[in-house]
Amino acid sequence: xxxxxxxxxxxxxxxxxxxxxxxxxxxxxxxxxxxxxxxxxxxxxxxxxxxxxxxxxxxxxxxxxxxxxxxxxxxxxxxxxxxxxxxxxxxxxxxxxxxxxxxxxxxxxxxxxxxxxxxxxxxxxxxxxxxxxxxxxxxxxxxxxxxxxxxxxxxxxxxxxxxxxxxxxxxxxxxxxxxxxxxxxxxxxxxxxxxxxxxxxxxxxxxxxxxxxxxxxxxxxxxxxxxxxxxxxxxxxxxxxxxxxxxxxxxxxxxxxxxxxxxxxxxxxxxxxxxxxxxxxxxxxxxxxxxxxxxxxxxxxxxxxxxxxxxxxxxxxxxxxxxxxxxxxxxxxx
Amino acid sequence: xxxxxxxxxxxxxxxxxxxxxxxxxxxxxxxxxxxxxxxxxxxxxxxxxxxxxxxxxxxxxxxxxxxxxxxxxxxxxxxxxxxxxxxxxxxxxxxxxxxxxxxxxxxxxxxxxxxxxxxxxxxxxxxxxxxxxxxxxxxxxxxxxxxxxxxxxxxxxxxxxxxxxxxxxxxxxxxxxxxxxxxxxxxxxxxxxxxxxxxxxxxxxxxxxxxxxxxxxxxxxxxxxxxxxxxxxxxxxxxxxxxxxxxxxxxxxxxxxxxxxxxxxxxxxxxxxxxxxxxxxxxxxxxxxxxxxxxxxxxxxxxxxxxxxxxxxxxxxxxxxxxxxxxxxxxxxxxxxxxxxxxxxxxxxxxxxxxxxxxxxxxxxxxxxxxxxxxxxxxxxxxxxxxxxxxxxxxxxxxxxxxxxxxxxxxxxxxxxxxxxxxxxxxxxxxxxxxxxxxxxxxxxxxxxxxxxxxxxxxxxxxxxxxxxxxxxxxx
Numbered sequence: 001x002x003x004x005x006x007x008x009x010x011x012x013x014x015x016x017x018x019x020x021x022x023x024x025x026x027x028x029x030x031x032x033x034x035x036x037x038x039x040x041x042x043x044x045x046x047x048x049x050x051x052x053x054x055x056x057x058x059x060x061x062x063x064x065x066x067x068x069x070x071x072x073x074x075x076x077x078x079x080x081x082x083x084x085x086x087x088x089x090x091x092x093x094x095x096x097x098x099x100x101x102x103x104x105x106x107x108x109x110x111x112x113x114x115x116x117x118x119x120x121x122x123x124x125x126x127x128x129x130x131x132x133x134x135x136x137x138x139x140x141x142x143x144x145x146x147x148x149x150x151x152x153x154x155x156x157x158x159x160x161x162x163x164x165x166x167x168x169x170x171x172x173x174x175x176x177x178x179x180x181x182x183x184x185x186x187x188x189x190x191x192x193x194x195x196x197x198x199x200x201x202x203x204x205x206x207x208x209x210x211x212x213x214x215x216x217x218x219x220x221x222x223x224x225x226x227x228x229x230x231x232x233x234x235x236x237x238x239x240x241x242x243x244x245x246x247x248x249x250x251x252x253x254x255x256x257x258x259x260x261x262x263x264x265x266x267x268x269x270x271x272x273x274x275x276x277x278x279x280x281x282x283x284x285x286x287x288x289x290x291x292x293x294x295x296x297x298x299x300x301x302x303x304x305x306x307x308x309x310x311x312x313x314x315x316x317x318x319x320x321x322x323x324x325x326x327x328x329x330x331x332x333x334x
Numbered sequence: 335x336x337x338x339x340x341x342x343x344x345x346x347x348x349x350x351x352x353x354x355x356x357x358x359x360x361x362x363x364x365x366x367x368x369x370x371x372x373x374x375x376x377x378x379x380x381x382x383x384x385x386x387x388x389x390x391x392x393x394x395x396x397x398x399x400x401x402x403x404x405x406x407x408x409x410x411x412x413x414x415x416x417x418x419x420x421x422x423x424x425x426x427x428x429x430x431x432x433x434x435x436x437x438x439x440x441x442x443x444x445x446x447x448x449x450x451x452x453x454x455x456x457x458x459x460x461x462x463x464x465x466x467x468x469x470x471x472x473x474x475x476x477x478x479x480x481x482x483x484x485x486x487x488x489x490x491x492x493x494x495x496x497x498x499x500x501x502x503x504x505x506x507x508x509x510x511x512x513x514x515x516x517x518x519x520x521x522x523x524x525x526x527x528x529x530x531x532x533x534x535x536x537x538x539x540x541x542x543x544x545x546x547x548x549x550x551x552x553x554x555x556x557x558x559x560x561x562x563x564x565x566x567x568x569x570x571x572x573x574x575x576x577x578x579x580x581x582x583x584x585x586x587x588x589x590x591x592x593x594x595x596x597x598x599x600x601x602x603x604x605x606x607x608x609x610x611x612x613x614x615x616x617x618x619x620x621x622x623x624x625x626x627x628x629x630x631x632x633x634x635x636x637x638x639x640x641x642x643x644x645x646x647x648x649x650x651x652x653x654x655x656x657x658x659x660x661x662x663x664x665x666x667x668x669x670x671x672x673x674x675x676x677x678x679x680x681x682x683x684x685x686x687x688x689x690x691x692x693x694x695x696x697x698x699x700x701x702x703x704x705x706x707x708x709x710x711x712x713x714x715x716x717x718x719x720x721x722x723x724x725x726x727x728x729x730x731x732x733x734x735x736x737x738x739x740x741x742x743x744x745x746x747x748x749x750x751x752x753x754x755x756x757x758x759x760x761x762x763x764x765x766x767x768x769x770x771x772x773x774x775x776x777x778x779x780x781x782x783x784x785x786x787x788x789x790x791x792x793x794x795x796x797x798x799x800x801x802x803x804x805x806x807x808x809x810x
Contacts, residue, residue, distance in 0.1 A: 012523055012773070013774070015523075015777060021529050
């Protein structure tokens with residue numbers, strides 16, 4: 001029985017196509033190597049693109065049933081300030097996973113970890129009183145949702161894993177791309193290396209020597225306007241945090257809240273709107289978690305905070321080393 | 335898994351290895367092809383493989399029975415089974431929320447306060463594409479225009495063939511199944527040309543659509559209604575016209591290229607559509623596999639142009655409205671289809687009433703009419719891209735010069751240049767190549783220039799990728 005009534009073949013243009021393809025591939029490889037050297041000579045270093053899938057890949061690492069595993073959650077301050085590699089070393093090779101997400105409160109992740117029976121480790125959480133509001137529980141929800149759907153996006157996760165391998169080795173990507181085009185057209189010069197780069201372990205390394213610090217500080221001052229005074233439902237939200245903490249501790253886990261170093265107007269803002277006595281000092285009592293305030297520790301209290309809000313890479317090393325010592329020792333406050 | 339992702343290169347390398355490794359029979363190579371296609375589709379969501387397979391198995395059996403059955407009602411019953419089992423998942427996954435939302439809206443008109451719970455449904459990738467592909471097979475067997483596939487394996491290769499599975503071209507069984515009869519192998523030249531097409535498609539998607547055009551589109555279409563100035567509305571819409579073409583044609587070109595590397599031929603889906611002279615010409619150049627599907631299985635079934643002018647216009651409009659709805663469960667897509675239906679009817683009527691004259695054949699007249707077609711098409715793209723009617727009308731109003739006084743510039747001068755230069759380049763290329771084909775232009779290109787162009791495309795793909803975005807047509 002014939003399977004159909006017509007046949008169809010595409011036209012292939014005359015001439016050679018295989019040879020030119022191979023030569024073009026060779027030219028591309030040589031050019032890429034050349035651009036890579038050029039990018040590194042201009043100060044560019046490899047940086048991984050941070051996205052939901054990268055977070056999901058790291059999130060699944062903490063559901064291992066081990067009490068030694070450490071999950072770092074928070075926003076940009078903890079992502080820049082806590083180095084998984086340094087903390088791992090301080091904690092004798094324990095698994096340390098950076099799960100902080102830029103610009104978001106980690107409440108949804110805390111609650112998700114508290115509901116995950118396979119997570120029995122330590123949560124180190126950047127805690128900012130001004131983010132404790134009912135709307136903040138939704139901020140990291142898209143990442144949490146993506147994690148629970150991970151078996152339904154295997155291709156994207158496989159691609160993310162592969163892309164991270166490549167991105168963490170080549171400086172060509174941050175040096176070129178639409179950023180280069182924008183810099184040439186808008187600022188009439190080649191793009192400058194970014195002052196923040198993301199490592200494969202999701203630690204963000206800040207080199208303020210590559211930034212326009214005055215401009216950055218001006219921008220940060222403007223950002224203060226987004227922070228608001230305490231919400232009337234602050235206490236109620238804290239109760240929900242306490243419940244999450246209790247769930248983790250009931251499985252043998254541990255929760256540590258950190259006040260990351262601040263300086264300048266950010267520190268003033270925190271002290272004025274959220275006085276320690278009324279807010280921070282009550283957190284440990286209400287939630288039962290350990291609390292570490294940077295002002296109480298010799299290294300953290302003296303670290304430079306170049307843009308008022310985030311540590312540099314050098315500061316992150318020292319801060320993380322001190323954090324490691326604190327986590328190993330008995331908690332100072334309870 | 336997308337063509338412009340690294341993981342696809344790894345996947346495709348494995349496919350090529352199994353396809354070309356010696357001492358394996360053609361049957362086993364086809365088995366491997368089906369397995370790889372399932373892996374490709376399952377990489378999105380393994381659960382949706384169930385849908386794909388249920389559609390494949392049912393249509394395979396229905397078509398076999400259809401071919402042997404002579405009674406009219408029995409044949410209609412079998413066709414009904416195929417239609418029902420294919421269109422039900424489509425209706426549920428794609429139109430369920432839309433139907434509920436509109437039913438609630440209608441009930442509110444009668445004083446009801448019914449608020450249906452909206453299902454949290456994820457649309458299976460490419461469901462509209464493979465549903466139309468399997469339906470065309472059943473229709474062809476029903477109409478006795480084609481015979482069933484020789485084997486279930488051949489049919490599975492036809493339905494699941496990964497290059498075109500999720501975003502077309504929508505392939506006809508009569509074009510594809512004969513290719514399954516004997517072992518497919520690309521010659522060295524054919525493989526090289528296939529890889530060239532694949533690279534060209536990825537360039538269109540990653541560099542043109544995502545890297546250069548999408549940022550301007552997002553800036554304009556993410557702004558609130560009433561915040562867009564006249565220049566920004568135009569730049570954003572022209573950029574979207576470029577983005578949607580490069581995104582979709584990029585996918586089709588890559589699909590054709592990947593298939594060619596495996597020795598299979600897929601039909602062309604685009605033929606320089608922004609150089610169309612009128613709207614019937616546009617639909618012969620844009621998403622050709624869908625427009626011919628709609629023509630053959632819907633427009634002709636409705637009676638086509640066989641029952642007088644008015645009925646022809648009604649059939650045209652019905653086809654275009656349903657074609658609009660095929661793209662997505664939103665009234666915006668229906669309006670988009672309705673506008674194209676209106677354009678087609680107006681053009682048909684004008685061709686009747688305006689006398690033929692030499693002036694219409696002059697190059698300058700053709701150029702002006704082509705540009706008029708392009709501008710009118712761009713107005714329809716506003717409905718395609720806008721998320722609400724309100725936003726669409728606000729942008730069209732801004733395009734017509736009625737921008738609100740408070741509208742500030744969303745795009746910088748360089749931002750506009752980055753969007754407009756590629757769009758102008760695209761339209762110029764379409765105009766210059768409108769009477770030829772990519773193959774004929776490629777055949778005239780000297781070998782050294784081929785190397786240069788290919789290397790440039792590859793370097794730009796490495797250096798200029800935009801944000802990692804899904805192909806727009808995956809959502810359809």
